[in-house]
Amino acid sequence: MARQRAIYQRIADELRADITAGTLREDMRLPTEAELAQRWKTSRATAVQGLKVLVNEGLIVADRPRGYFVRKRRPMVYRPQAEFRIPEPDADIFRQRIADEQDSREPSQKIEVAISSPSKTVQRRLHIDAKTAVAVRRRMRSIDGDPFNLNDSHVPLSLVEGTDWMSPEDVPRGTNRVLAELGYEIIHSVDEIMVRMPTPEESSRLALGPGTPVAEHIVTGYARRDGRETPVQVTVNILPGDRHVIIYDRVREGESA
Amino acid sequence: MARQRAIYQRIADELRADITAGTLREDMRLPTEAELAQRWKTSRATAVQGLKVLVNEGLIVADRPRGYFVRKRRPMVYRPQAEFRIPEPDADIFRQRIADEQDSREPSQKIEVAISSPSKTVQRRLHIDAKTAVAVRRRMRSIDGDPFNLNDSHVPLSLVEGTDWMSPEDVPRGTNRVLAELGYEIIHSVDEIMVRMPTPEESSRLALGPGTPVAEHIVTGYARRDGRETPVQVTVNILPGDRHVIIYDRVREGESA
Incomplete structure (x- = not known):
């Protein structure tokens, strides 16, 4: 059996898939830390860790206190x-x-x-x-x-x-x-x-x-x-x-x- | 007065300057976490934080348990x-x-x-x-x-x-x-x-x-x-x-x- 990925990685995977598929589009706001923590039955810290993965991949930006947004590209x-x-x-x-x-x-x-x-x-x-x-x-x-x-x-x-x-x-x-x-x-x-x-x-x-x-x-x-x-x-x-x-x-x- | 940079940033700054200047060259081993902690009179966790900055900038690689090394480039x-x-x-x-x-x-x-x-x-x-x-x-x-x-x-x-x-x-x-x-x-x-x-x-x-x-x-x-x-x-x-x-x-x- 494949090793289970950590929850923060699964949070990142799901959000990344939504961005790639276009369900989450440029400039759209992501679920909040609290919403993610509740949906995944985990701590807020773990939700933040998941979001950080996507920040470091350049896919989303943190715009406090408004929340996290899908990064806009106008190359x-x-x-x-x-x-x-x-x-x-x-x-x-x-x-x-x-x-x-x-x-x-x-x-x-x-x-x-x-x-x-x-x-x-x-x-x-x-x-x-x-x-x-x-x-x-x-x-x-x-x-x-x-x-x-x-x-x-x-x-x-x-x-x-x-x-x-x-x-x-x-x-x-x-x-x-x-x-x-x-x-x-x-x-x-x-x-x-x-x-x-x-x-x-x-x-x-x-x-x-x-x-x-x-x-x-x-x-x-x-x-x-x-x-x-x-x-x-x-x-x-x-x-x-x-x-x-x-x-x-x-x-x-x-x-x- | 300019705000004092955090110790982990100063550790990263000093090591980065050594890499840029060529004092630390490709494939050379960096000081260990313990050595850095001692030299900067700080915790090992702070030393690790400083090293992580350079890992994320792509300047050094962690090769456990041997230590941290200046990244080699052979493009x-x-x-x-x-x-x-x-x-x-x-x-x-x-x-x-x-x-x-x-x-x-x-x-x-x-x-x-x-x-x-x-x-x-x-x-x-x-x-x-x-x-x-x-x-x-x-x-x-x-x-x-x-x-x-x-x-x-x-x-x-x-x-x-x-x-x-x-x-x-x-x-x-x-x-x-x-x-x-x-x-x-x-x-x-x-x-x-x-x-x-x-x-x-x-x-x-x-x-x-x-x-x-x-x-x-x-x-x-x-x-x-x-x-x-x-x-x-x-x-x-x-x-x-x-x-x-x-x-x-x-x-x-x-x-x-």
């Missing part, structure tokens, strides 16, 4: 390939992505520019050492005032010092255009996508709830210099899993898109 | 674009990916074929309803015997019934080649990548530890039929975050790769 469509297709002002590419969803939410962003020494992630991809200063352009993007993602671009300081790339304002013609004007047009990018739990700093900056992993999307941009491809920019995007779907289009060679 | 390079570039026998594309890492680990896979009614995910992408039967080709891929990822392809049963696509063995010429022979050559794919915590079933099939999110990578393949692009295959890949990095190459139009 933003994130298309890394759009970078090469449409003009790319800092803000407008973000606006464009929102527009893709035909959605009335209002995007905004905060831009900050810093000079720093490069992290290992950046050093390795730009082929520089820790002593080479980099300019960092940090964007925190929000929708309807809620933080949505972090987007930090790094370029060797010597390439962009004193240029518009370092302006802490929106650059209407786009920072990649600025790089192109300086002779560093990005002609090739490599995207790396890793999946992990957020750091405490990311959790707090992005106001992430429990059970919310992030995608770390690193884009290394290459320009042609002296006939060779040279890495000039590394952008690290932190995309909370509950707010994004990343999309790529792939067309077989010889076919048109 | 496999996963290149969705390789599908269109190299011949793609079921197993060989997986072998190829391992080979990319110049790594001596031994890949293997289990293949199972089923006939089922399509999930909502599949219905929506294949433009079919719940009553249209689909053939499902399920592959569980392992490295050195450890489960690595799940890869389930779905095609309307009417397209592949009685063909090699449904053979529960490795198909040396590749199942996409079989589709092409049947008149359904995939000429365009759309990749969607979502990030979430695993379901309990995924956790158990993939032997995932706590704090291990997954990428759900859905590939919809389109063939040209009667001059129009028609979706013919939906593949759902479940990629544990601790074992994969997903890579895409993007080349600006007019440039060669």
